[in-house]
Amino acid sequence: MNRSDLPLHTSRAVAVLSAAALCLSAAGCSSLLNEGTAAGAGIAGAAVAGAVTDNAAVATGIGLGVQAGARAALQYSQRRVHAAAQDRIAQAAGGLAVDAVADWKTDHAVPLEPAEHGRVTVSREIGGKSLPCKEILFSVDEEGKPSAFYIAAICRDGQNWKWATAEPATERWGSLQ
Known part of the structure; x- marks a missing residue:
């Protein structure tokens, strides 16, 4: 399966995550990471949830869980720095x-x-x-x-x-x- 075979929302999530990964390699990008991590994780979580279930409540819960996990991981990394x-x-x-x-x-x-x-x-x-x-x-x-x-x-x-x-x-x- 290549990227063109993915649903549009999944392709967007992959693009957001790729941009976040690219940002990690650029110094001075911390404000973008702080603001964008939760949003990008929410989009990615929603894309994954949309592929797993059609239930909006379950999809929302998965998206929020991924978002919270990503924010916690970023804060953990910042505390280590x-x-x-x-x-x-x-x-x-x-x-x-x-x-x-x-x-x-x-x-x-x-x-x-x-x-x-x-x-x-x-x-x-x-x-x-x-x-x-x-x-x-x-x-x-x-x-x-x-x-x-x-x-x-x-x-x-x-x-x-x-x-x-x-x-x-x-x-x-x-x-x-």
Whole structure:
């Protein structure tokens, strides 16, 4: 079976999904992904449901389920990208003494969001000998924009420094912590 043998609604769903996959390979496409994932998944789910059943209620349920699953998968992926950025910042700051400054940067394997970079400094050490932690101040620097600054905490976990702030930047990442 080739694409021309597919029903029109299925062909459209394949086109939408292909466009979404192409978008994943282009940096700076996160807003399109956020807005388009649910819509594309709804269309694809409706196309699949239409091929499976003639019952409108069942088809709607399948479409909504696919849409919810796609949105959850995108949010999961975004949380992983944010966690990777937090790990990079924590690694850069972990070995620093108070008032020392280091650079940090991210490079995402899947460009859901653009790569970021900035500077990080340790403002104070907190915790104790059995729970060493640091309060850090970091910047996110973008070309042509003023730097954005954030405060967070990191703690040592064995040999690694990990992000320890429960809500690092709601303004920066919305509810996707």
